[in-house]
Amino acid sequence: MTATAYIPTSSTSSLRKWLLKALAALGAAATLLYGLAAIDAAVVNYRSTYDPTIAEQRLSMQRAAEAGQDLGSPGDIASHSNVLVAMMASVGTPLHAFGKQGLSESWIHYTTMPRANIVAIAMHSMLAGTAMLFGALQFWPAFRRNYPRWHRGFGLAYMVLVQTAMIAAAIYLLRTPVHLIYDQLTFYVGLWVLDVGVTVTLWLSIHALVRKRIAQHQAWMALNFGMLLTAPIQRYGWIAFAAVAPEGMRQLEANYAVSGMLIPLSFMIGYGLYTLNRLLQADQPKALLTRVHASFQPHARLGRVVAMVMQLVLAASMVTTVQHFVFDLGLTSASNSNALIPHSVLQLDQQIMASAPVTRWLFVLGTLTGLLSAMVWLWGTTFRSNGDITSRDTAWAGWALSLGTAMVGLALWQWGLQWGMPSFTAQHGGALHLFGGTMALIFATLLATALARGQENWAKEWSWFAIACLVATPSFFLLLPIMGNVGMPEHYVTAGHAYRLAAYGQWTSLVTAFVVSVYSPATHAKLAR
Numbered sequence: 001m002t003a004t005a006y007i008p009t010s011s012t013s014s015l016r017k018w019l020l021k022a023l024a025a026l027g028a029a030a031t032l033l034y035g036l037a038a039i040d041a042a043v044v045n046y047r048s049t050y051d052p053t054i055a056e057q058r059l060s061m062q063r064a065a066e067a068g069q070d071l072g073s074p075g076d077i078a079s080h081s082n083v084l085v086a087m088m089a090s091v092g093t094p095l096h097a098f099g100k101q102g103l104s105e106s107w108i109h110y111t112t113m114p115r116a117n118i119v120a121i122a123m124h125s126m127l128a129g130t131a132m133l134f135g136a137l138q139f140w141p142a143f144r145r146n147y148p149r150w151h152r153g154f155g156l157a158y159m160v161l162v163q164t165a166m167i168a169a170a171i172y173l174l175r176t177p178v179h180l181i182y183d184q185l186t187f188y189v190g191l192w193v194l195d196v197g198v199t200v201t202l203w204l205s206i207h208a209l210v211r212k213r214i215a216q217h218q219a220w221m222a223l224n225f226g227m228l229l230t231a232p233i234q235r236y237g238w239i240a241f242a243a244v245a246p247e248g249m250r251q252l253e254a255n256y257a258v259s260g261m262l263i264p265l266s267f268m269i270g271y272g273l274y275t276l277n278r279l280l281q282a283d284q285p286k287a288l289l290t291r292v293h294a295s296f297q298p299h300a301r302l303g304r305v306v307a308m309v310m311q312l313v314l315a316a317s318m319v320t321t322v323q324h325f326v327f328d329l330g331l332t333s334a335s336n337s338n339a340l341i342p343h344s345v346l347q348l349d350q351q352i353m354a355s356a357p358v359t360r361w362l363f364v365l366g367t368l369t370g371l372l373s374a375m376v377w378l379w380g381t382t383f384r385s386n387g388d389i390t391s392r393d394t395a396w397a398g399w400a401l402s403l404g405t406a407m408v409g410l411a412l413w414q415w416g417l418q419w420g421m422p423s424f425t426a427q428h429g430g431a432l433h434l435f436g437g438t439m440a441l442i443f444a445t446l447l448a449t450a451l452a453r454g455q456e457n458w459a460k461e462w463s464w465f466a467i468a469c470l471v472a473t474p475s476f477f478l479l480l481p482i483m484g485n486v487g488m489p490e491h492y493v494t495a496g497h498a499y500r501l502a503a504y505g506q507w508t509s510l511v512t513a514f515v516v517s518v519y520s521p522a523t524h525a526k527l528a529r
C-alpha cells in the first residue's frame with residue numbers, strides 16, 4: 001500500500017489550502033520580524049560597550065521596575081535595551097518586564113562583560129538573525145520548484161551563517177561563567193544541546209545533499225530550522241507571559257514554563273514543516289520505489305534492531321509506571337527525591353495526586369494499554385511476514401495504542417491544569433503536562449485517522465510518536481538519578497535545576513521518533529524536490 005496525500009486537490013479543499021498558506025505566511029512574517037529584532041539587539045548590545053550611559057539607563061530601569069514605576073516610552077526603551085523589552089513593558093507590568101530575577105540581569109551583564117564576549121554575542125545574534133531571513137522561505141514548495149537557483153543561493157548563505165552563528169555562541173558559552181548566563185545551569189545545558197543539535201543536523205543535511213538524498217536533506221534541514229525557531233518562539237512566549245502574568249510574577253518564573261517546552265516543541269515544529277512538505281509532494285513512481293527501498297537496506301536493518309530494543313524500553317516503562325503511579329504516588333517515590341526535587345514541588349505533587357485519583361488511574365490504564373499494544377504493534381509491523389497492518393491482531397494493537405495514548409493525553413491535560421502557572425514554588429507549573437498532553441492527543445488522532453484510512457506508512461510513522469509520548473513520563477524516573485550523579489553543585493540542585501533538567505529531558509523522546517521518520521516508508525514513498 002502506498003501513502004496518499006491528505007491534501008485533496010478538489011475545489012472543496014481550496015479553503016483549507018488558503019488557510020494553510022495564511023498560516024505559513026504568518027509564521028514566515030513572525031520569523032522575519034524576529035530576525036530583524038535579533039539584528040537590532042546585536043547593534044544595541046555592541047553599542048553599549050562604547051557607551052557607559054547605556055549601562056546606567058538599564059540599571060535605573062531595573063530600579064524603576066522594582067519600585068513599580070513606569071519604565072519610559074517604548075522608543076526610549078528600545079534605544080538603550082531592545083524592541084523585545086519595549087514590547088514586554090508595553091503589554092505587562094514594569095516588574096515583570098525588567099525587574100530582578102529576569103531578563104534585566106542579562107541585559108545589565110551585557111554592558112559590563114569583556115569586549116571579546118560582546119563581539120561573540122553580537123556576531124551570534126547578527127548572523128543568526130540574518131540566517132532567519134534566508135531560511136524562512138526555504139520550506140515553501142513553490143519557491144523551491146519555481147526558483148531553484150534562489151533556493152540554492154539562500155541555502156548556501158543560510159548554512160554559512162548558521163554555522164558561524166553557532167561557533168560564535170559556543171565561544172560565548174565557553175567564555176562566560178554559568179552563573180552569568182540567563183537562567184543559569186538549565187538554560188546553559190539547553191543552549192549547548194541546541195548548539196550541538198543545530199551543528200549536527202546542518203552537517204547531516206549537507207551529507208544527505210552530497211549523496212543526492214533530497215528527502216533526508218529536507219528532513220534534517222527542517223529539524224535544523226525548527227531548532228533555530230526556539231529563539232523567536234521563546235521571545236514571543238515571554239511577551240505572551242508578560243501579558244497574562246499574575247501580579248508579582250518574575251520574568252524568570254515565566255521562563256521556566258517557556259523554556260521547558262522549547263526544545264521538544266522545536267522538534268515538533270521541524271517535524272510539522274517536514275511532514276507538510278511530504279504531504280504536498282507527489283507519490284514516488286513504483287519503479288523507483290523499489291530502488292529507493294533497496295538503497296536504504298542498512299537503515300531498515302538498523303530500524304529492526306531499534307524495534308527489538310524498544311521491546312525492552314516498553315517493558316521497563318510499564319514497570320516504572322506501576323512502581324511510581326500504582327504502588328506509590330508520583331514524584332515522592334523517585335530515587336533520592338528529597339534531595340533532588342524542591343520541597344515545594346513534592347508537596348504540590350502530593351496534593352495533586354491525592355486530590356485526583358481518577359486522573360492517576362486514567363494515566364496508568366492509558367499507559368499500560370498503550371505500551372502493551374505498542375509491543376504487539378511493533379512486533380507485528382516489523383517482524384511479521386511483510387509487516388502488513390491489516391492482519392487482525394496487529395490492526396487491533398494499533399487501535400489500542402491510539403486509545404491508550406489518547407487516555408494519557410487527557411490525563412496529562414488534567415494534571416497540567418491542576419499544576420497551573422509557573423512559579424518558584426511550582427517551577428514550570430503545568431506547562432510540560434499541557435505540551436505532552438497535546439502531543440499525545442495529536443498523535444493518537446493521527447494514528448487513528450491513518451488506521452481508519454488504511455494508510456499503512458503513516459500509521460507506522462505516527463505510532464512511533466505515540467510511543468514517544470507514552471515513554472516520556474516514565475523516563476523522568478530514570479533521568480532524575482542521572483542528574484543526581486553528574487556532580488551538579490548543591491546550590492543548583494536546591495534551586496531546582498536537577499529536577500527541571502530531568503523534567504525537560506523526558507520529552508526529548510520525540511526526537512527518536514523524528515529520526516525514525518527521516519528513513520520511514522512514508523518518506524520513501526514521496527518524490528522529494
Ligand code: HEM
Pocket residue numbers: 034035037038039041042084106121124125128129130132169172173180181182183191192194195198227228229230231232
Ligand atoms: C538554536 C541555537 C542557538 C544557540 C545555541 C544560541 C545561543 C545563545 C547564547 C549562548 C546567548 C546568550 C545567552 C545569555 O546571555 O544568557 C544567546 C543570546 C541571543 N541569541 Fe541566540 N542562540 C541560538 C539561536 C538564535 C537565533 C536563531 C537567533 C536569531 C534569530 C538568536 C538571537 C539571539 C539574541 C538576539 C540574543 C541576545 C539576547 C536576547 O535578545 O535575549 N539566537 N543565544
